[in-house]
Amino acid sequence: MxxxxxxxxxxxxxxxxxxxxxxxxxxxxxxxxxxxxxxxxxxxxxxxxxxxxxxxxxxxxxxxxxxxxxxxxxxxxxxxxxxxxxxxxxxxxxxxxxxxxxxxxxxxxxxxxxxxxxxxxxxxxxQWYATAKNIYANLYGETEKVEYMIKYGYAASLDGSIEGYNYLKKLDTEGVPEDYLDIYYMTLGFYNFNLGRYRLAVEYLAYAMNTNTYLREDPHLLFRMGVAHYKLGDWRKALLYLELSLKKDTLKFYKDKANFYLARINLETKNFREAFANLKKLTEEDKLFYNKLSQTLFSSLWLYDEFLKVYGEKLGNYREKLLQLGWLNVEDIYGEIPALGIYYLSLKEKSLNDEEREFLRVKELTLREFVFENELFTFDRYVEKAREPLKNFAFFNRGDAEFLNELFKTNRSSYFKIYGTPAGMELLARSMVFLGDRKVVKVLPYVKDEGVYKFLYAQLSLIEGNREEAVKYLLESLPLLKGEDLLEARLLSAYLQDSPEELEKVLAEVDFKRERFSHYAPLVLTKVADLYYDRGDLRKALRYYRRVAELYAEGDNYWWAMFRVAVISERLKDSETLKWVVKRAKEEDNIWSKVIRSLWEG
Known part of the structure; x- marks a missing residue:
């Protein structure tokens, strides 16, 4: 008003x-x-x-x-x-x-x-640049006056073009009318800005401002100075010029672009309050659903965990909006940013709903470069961020392994493009082997570490029932492995070779409290006990069976151990141990407990 x-x-x-x-x-x-x-x-x-x-x-x-x-x-x-x-x-x-x-x-x-x-x-x-250019071109054609060509170049440069650049570049400043020197320098600055020569653009625009100090009020110059400094990494000056451009841009031509760059700077520098204010201006009036600047920025917010932690609730359901933007751009390159965000957030939160899964199934990632806002847009940073949560996944954790396997099967092609690094494929292969998924045979060729490859192939052979091949690959992998991989390979090798002495040696080094080895404990301890039992070394067998029974109070290994404890106790005439087994059997009602009671109760 x-x-x-x-x-x-x-x-x-x-x-x-x-x-x-x-x-x-x-x-x-x-x-x-x-x-x-x-x-x-x-x-x-x-x-x-x-x-x-x-x-x-x-x-x-x-x-x-x-x-x-x-x-x-x-x-x-x-x-x-x-x-x-x-x-x-x-x-x-x-x-x-x-x-x-x-x-x-x-x-x-x-x-x-x-x-x-x-x-x-x-x-x-x-900003009716084409109309203005036609007028200036006709004027130059009729008069051949330099000033009209300068104005033609100015209009072209404002429109993002470099038409007339060579003509103006060849002009000596002495051939430029004095009243047009400021526009001449400004135009050369805009040309270089359009060409991505930001340092040269800043120099020319500075000349223009020195020639005419009132150009410090020009929103076209201020905006481009701000963006040029942003591209050059001088965010302090970029903030200054972009803020000034917003104040001087009365017709709001640069409002969205200036807020876009200001938001990016404020996000990078963790000025989250200012970033949120910029974001609000970019998403007002439903811009989120038709403005590519708004969509690109909003779709990229998952890169900034701290920002979402502070302002996530004020954005509404971010993942839901991310999915909406994904579907909105499902057929073009802009849909790949929200897709990567969903991959990242799903891995981070270890959850993926049906709607997200369907979107990821449909959306094929290309991760190709494209030009956005006069610069080459690459997905490198997005992909790197999307990979971060993998470090929190353990292949020997069933929940983690199942989630990775599900995500992989949702869209194998896209998964390979994001997580197809040696480390990423090795984690997937390990997870699939842990789950006993025979389709791991298609993933194993991507495992580059020879020792790990042979180790995992040995486990796949074991899954497929090829014991001889499993032993062969395990023995070949041993000299190439280290750390827990080596320890696990030795454990499996000893297990398959039916050597209780070798198993005991490895058992002395294994900490079954560690999650990776915890699922081995009842199986391996029972195996040692069975081997000694078959040899007739009943006392050693009893020691291991009791260890299984004391550590694991349920499951088939537990009741098999309890049954064998009862058999050995009877043969060794150990009535106290036998009574303990019968007492425990009375507390349960299953096939094992019934057999034990029927044989030894009373």
Whole structure:
């Protein structure tokens, strides 16, 4: 409302001034000239209101004079700039309409080129670059004046093009009109910005500001200076220029882009409050569902765990919105960012709902590079982040192994693209072997460590019932392994070779409290006991059977051990141990307990 009030106040002042000086009707050419020059000076310092007053006075003094006619055009230009300063597109369009009336007011116009130039300038304010370029191109073609080519280049560079770059590059500054040096430098700066030469762009834009200090108010220059400094890694200066561009950009042409870069800087520097404020502006009015800047930033928030920890609740259900953005862009490259986010969050939280699973099944990742915001966008950082949760997965944990296997089977191609590193494929192969999944045979070739490959292949052979091959690969893997892999391979090798002495040696080194070996304990201890039992070494067998019974109070290994303890106790005439077994059997009601009671109770 304040802007509108100022807008109408300005119009009122201009009208009063015009009528007041119409009454004078001095028709003094000198007076018209003086007012015109005052208007030009006001324009130079961006005082558009005074410019309107002075040009209206110059025009009213003598409309048909040289400066009166020129003032007509400058009134239109001033009104366009004034409207732009107050964010009024309608005002700029009205100025264009006013300028187009010039040939009707003056049947033999003296400044037709100036009129067309000012119309082109007004279209530039509205970012109608193609229209402005056509006007400047025609002017240059008719006059061959350097200034029109400079303005053509300026319009082209604002449009992200480098048309006219070679022409301007060859120009010597001495061949550039003094009044156009600032635009010349600014245009070269914009060209280099478009070419990705950000350091050179900053240098030229600095020249432009030094040539004309009022360019520090220009939103086009401020925005590009901010982005250039961002690309160069100078985030402090980037913040300064981008914030200034938001203040000076009255028509909000750069609002979303500036907030996008500000949000990225604030996220990287952990200024989360400011980042959230930028994000809110980027997602207002449902921009999240049609604006690629908003979508790309929002889809990337999973890169910033600390931000989501603080502001996650204020975003609503982030994973749900991420899935929506994924489906919205399921057929293009932008859908790959939310897909990677879902992979990351599902691994981090070890959960994946049916809707997410279906999306990941359908969405084929390419991870190809593409151009976004005048820079090459790569997925390297996203993929690296998506891999992070794998370090929290243990292949010997059944829940972890099952989740990895499920995720892999959801979309094998995409899984390979993200987690197809030697470490990632080794973890998957280990998990599949742990689960006894025979399809691991398709994954094993991706395991690059020869020792681990042979070790896992030995376990696969064991799963498939090929005991001889399993022993062969285990023995071949032993010299190549180290740490827990070596210990487990020795354990399995001794187990398969039916050597109780070898098993006892390994058992002395194994800590069955460790999760990796915990599932081996009842199986291996029972095996040692069985081997000694078969040899007739009943006392050693009894010691191991009792160890199984004391450590594991349920399951088939437990009851098999209890049964064998009873058999051995009877043969050794150990009545106390036998009574203990019978007492324990009375506490349970299963096939094993019934057999024990029927044989030894009473």
């Amino acid at each position: 304040e802007l509108i009030r100022k807008f109408f106040v300005a119009l009122l002042i201009v009208l009063i001034s015009t009528y007041s000086y119409n009454a004078e009707q001095t028709r003094s050419p000198e007076l018209a000239k003086r007012y015109f020059e005052e208007g030009v000076e006001s324009l130079k310092i961006l005082n558009y209101l005074d410019a309107l007053v002075y040009f209206s006075r110059a025009y009213s003094v003598n409309p048909k004079s040289y400066y009166g006619e020129l003032s007509y055009l400058y009134l239109g230009k001033s009104y366009a700039l004034y409207s732009y300063a107050f964010g009024s597109k309608k005002g700029v369009l009205a100025a264009i309409g006013y300028l187009n009336q010039y040939p009707f007011h003056y049947k033999v116009p003296r400044f037709i080129y100036t009129q067309r130039e000012f119309i082109g300038d007004s279209y530039l304010l509205l």
